[in-house]
Every structure is written in C-alpha cells, then in structure tokens.
C-alpha cells in the first residue's frame with residue numbers, strides 16, 4: 122500500500138510504518154483498540170486511519186460487466202483463475218476455476234469431490250502469482266461433518282503437492298487458521314450462513330473462496346416430490362445469494378453436487394447437456410443447472426493408475442459445460458498429497474474391458490460393465 126497517497130497526517134503514516142503494518146487489508150481487518158495498541162495512536166487518529174483506508178478502497182475503479190464476463194478484476198491479471206495446484210487439472214480448466222459465478226462439481230459418492238474442495242481451500246491461500254488469491258476459504262458442510270483428519274494430512278503433504286514452490290513459502294502459510302468451517306443442518310441455517318455469516322468473512326477479506334458440500338442433500342430432504350415449485354423457489358433464492366457474493370467480492374464459489382441415476386434410459390426430451398450416454402446426471406435438475414456457470418463431472422473409472430509407489434483408482438474429470446472451455450476431460454487420481462491429474466505419456470491407467478451388450482428376448486439391449494483385470498476391490502493406496 123502506498124501510504125503517501127492517503128489523505129493522512131504524516132505522523133499517523135509514520136506510526137503505521139513503525140508498527141510494521143503493511144497492507145490496507147490488515148488495517149481494515151484490525152479493530153480500533155487493536156490498531157491503537159499496535160500503532161500507539163490515539164482513538165481519533167485510528168478513526169482517521171480507518172476512514173482514509175476505507176475511502177481509498179472505495180475509490181477503486183468500478184468493475185464493468187465486460188470485465189466480469191471475462192473474469193477480470195482490476196487488482197488481478199485479466200482472466201486470473203483459482204488454480205488447483207496441479208498443471209494437468211489447470212490445463213483442462215485453463216488456469217483453474219473462474220472468480221465469478223458458480224462452479225459445480227458433480228459426481229458419485231466416493232468420486233473425490235470433497236477432496237477437490239479441500240484442495241482448493243489450500244490453494245486459495247497461496248499468493249496470486251502462484252495461482253492462489255492470498256486469502257482463506259469458507260467450507261460449508263450440509264451433510265457430513267468436516268473431514269478434519271484428511272485436511273491435516275493434505276496440509277502436511279503440501280510440500281509434495283506443490284513441489285514447484287519454495288518449501289519456505291509453503292511452510293510459512295498457516296493453512297488451518299484460514300479455513301472457516303460452517304455446519305448447516307437445514308435450509309434455514311444454510312440461508313442464514315450464506316446471507317449473514319459468509320458476507321462478514323468476505324467483507325473483512327478473510328476468505329476468497331466459498332465451498333458448499335453439498336447442495337443436493339438439503340433441497341432433496343426438505344421437500345416432498347410434489348413440492349417442486351417451492352423447492353425451485355428456495356433453490357433460486359440460494360443460488361442468487363451465491364451469485365451476489367461471488368460478483369460483489371470477486372470470489373469463486375464451488376458447489377459440490379450429487380448425482381441421480383438415469384432410470385428411464387436416454388430421453389431426447391430431457392435436457393442433460395450431452396450426458397445422455399451417462400448412467401447418472403447431476404442432481405437438482407434444470408432449475409439448478411441454469412444457475413451454474415461451469416459444470417464439472419468427476420467419475421470413478423475401472424482399473425488402476427500408478428505414480429511412483431502409489432496407486433489409486435483413476436477418476437475422469439470432465440468439463441460438461443463452461444462459457445470459456447471446450448468439452449474435454451482428463452484423467453486424475455486422489456493421492457495421499459491430494460488430487461492430481463495424470464499427464465499424457467505418464468498414463469499407466471489400465472482401462473477395463475469394453476462393456477458387453479446382449480440382446481434380450483423382449484428386444485431390449487442389456488449392457489454389462491466388467492472391471493479391469495486385477496481391479497476388483499481395488500482401493501486407493
């Protein structure tokens with residue numbers, strides 16, 4: 122921060138420099154009494170300091186609609202995205218997940234969706250030049266309790282995942298201090314969290330990523346099959362609150378979603394975004410799909426993929442739709458150190474045999490999927 126540009130008495134600026142306060146963010150997130158203690162300034166001086174810094178921030182040029190559309194932010198490089206911390210995944214998503222709008226990650230249970238969410242909570246904390254946003258994350262759990270053991274493991278393994286970064290930088294970040302965990306057991310609690318608690322964290326600059334794990338559970342549980350209009354109304358209220366937060370604070374929002382089985386086979390009348398071949402579709406239907414800017418699908422495949430001494434069940438991360446991306450996919454795995462893509466050429470993935478098709482007496486075709494040799498009961502190691 123260039124303190125000399127602020128409309129402040131040089132005495133106050135000197136006190137701030139003496140106290141080693143370096144950024145406007147630090148000033149705005151400290152309370153008056155804390156700033157007084159640090160700078161040894163009077164209450165009136167601290168009030169002037171807070172006001173001058175806040176005014177300087179308000180004078181930043183407004184973001185235009187075109188900038189929002191391109192994912193640009195005046196203080197960031199145009200098109201800056203939140204990196205996954207893995208070159209293969211980042212290449213698929215052209216840098217990572219966009220800063221504006223809702224990114225959905227759908228997949229079956231055990232696909233590794235939560236692992237992706239946790240990894241983003243860590244990568245957001247790296248400085249902008251290393252693909253992060255230099256801030257924390259808020260992780261909203263709606264069903265299961267927060268996987269704290271796995272988070273600790275991922276933090277301990279960060280030097281291995283981010284081998285591209287200086288070890289001292291990785292060790293200097295206090296990852297667990299910057300992840301705010303919220304548990305919301307019902308829709309009312311979720312709305313309160315999104316409309317009251319999350320904005321406080323965002324406005325204080327404490328977080329720059331919102332993860333909701335997951336969206337489907339609460340909306341499925343709280344409404345009966347004949348209450349679709351009411352459910353859609355709540356869904357739209359929820360999604361518009363997320364959009365407001367994302368656009369106001371230029372913050373990526375990751376919504377984890379479950380999938381539903383396709384029971385009636387391919388149906389040309391149903392809008393499933395080219396996923397007609399799939400046996401599962403993201404939950405919550407078209408009303409929710411229209412609120413999502415980027416839809417990603419994560420699938421567990423058969424077979425096994427190895428890297429060094431580790432092996433795991435391969436996953437395919439697929440871009441279903443996104444305004445800036447083609448339909449594409451990449452192979453990845455959930456390893457001890459986190460989610461990583463498998464680069465082409467290093468692909469040791471053994472594909473399972475192709476599905477067998479059998480014509481039944483009633484004219485229908487039965488498809489049987491067989492696991493790869495040696496993959497039955499395979500577990501990630």
Ligand SMILES: Nc1ncnc2c1ncn2[C@@H]1O[C@H](COP(=O)(O)OP(=O)(O)OP(=O)(O)O)[C@@H](O)[C@H]1O
Pocket residue numbers: 228229230231232233234235236237271274455456457501502
């Ligand atoms: N320590 C670990 N090392 C390697 N892989 C792990 C580790 N912990 C979890 N996994 C992998 O991640 C998978 C679970 O991932 P995750 O909990 O993210 O799934 P999910 O898609 O969120 O499932 P659900 O919808 O049931 O919550 C496990 O099946 C396992 O393959």
